[in-house]
Every structure is written in structure tokens, then in C-alpha cells.
Amino acid sequence: MMKRITVLVFIALVTFVVILLVKRPDIIGTWWLWLVGLAGPIIGFFQRIIQQVEQSRFFKPADKKADPNVKTEKTA
Numbered sequence: 001m002m003k004r005i006t007v008l009v010f011i012a013l014v015t016f017v018v019i020l021l022v023k024r025p026d027i028i029g030t031w032w033l034w035l036v037g038l039a040g041p042i043i044g045f046f047q048r049i050i051q052q053v054e055q056s057r058f059f060k061p062a063d064k065k066a067d068p069n070v071k072t073e074k075t076a
Helices: 002-023 025-055
Strands: none
Touching (some): 002 025
């Protein structure tokens, strides 16, 4: 779920930058170094936030107990 949201946000940002490049190419020229320079820390920040949300007690999946009626095959 969180990966899907991350991918959608990334696609939205790329689309926004492409539209901005087509409409106003002069803005991208001045912001290019800022975008490239801050991309790593921004991505790292969002990855850390996603990990913390996934590890929180609100998003932990319920414990699955083995059902004795279900047979599993072990392959060699």
C-alpha cells in the first residue's frame, strides 16, 4: 500500500515538472541545481517516514495462526 502511494506521488511530481518545463522553461533552469541537490535527502526522508509508519503499532498485521486443517507441501 505504501509503495503504491510513493509511486503515485513520484509520478505526480514527474508530471508536474514536465508540465512546468513545457509551460515555463525559464523556471526550471534556475531550480535545476536545487532539485538535483535536494532529491537524495528528500527521498531518504520519505523512506524513513514510510518505515516508521509501517513499524507503528497501527499498521501491524494481525498474527496469523497456523490452521491445522490446511495442509502445506514442502518441496525439496
